[in-house]
Amino acid sequence: MSGDTTGQPQDDCLFCKIVAGEIPATLVRETETTVAFRDINPQAPTHVLVIPKAHHKDAAALAAADPALTADVLRETAAVAEQEQLESYRTVFNTGAGAGQTVWHAHAHVIGGRGLQWPPG
Incomplete structure (x- = not known):
């Protein structure tokens, strides 16, 4: 797992690629x-x-390193939902292996288009 939070691309990071x-x-x-x-x-x-686009290992590292970029990511989740014509949707940041994070580059999931249950799995 790549732990770099400097914002620099990581050779072993799928999302950087x-x-x-x-x-x-x-x-x-x-x-x-x-x-x-x-x-x-x-x-x-x-x-x-x-x-x-800048590499940060997870949402917590991104928020600590660059609050403006964190806001950009969150704004884009809303823009994606609007573009995809989602009336309701879920935005998820998995932070850490125990929460289901498998790619160590901060990312938000925009999930919708069907009913979503609470609590999630």
Whole structure:
């Protein structure tokens, strides 16, 4: 797992490779600071990941290092939901292995298009 939170790309990071265009992804939106793309293992009809282009290992590290970029990511989750015409949706940041984080680059899941139960799994 990559623990770097400096914002620099990591050679072993799947999402850094997507940002660099080295690995293909189905892009939904892109801004100067973020990229949004469809999850390859969707958990709902709409499942989009919004990531900062800068590498931070998880949401906590991102928030501590760059509050403005954290806000950009959150704004983009709303923009994705609007673009995807979701009336309601869930935004999820998994932080740490125990919470289900499997890619060590901060990312928000935008999940919708079906009824979502509470509490989540």
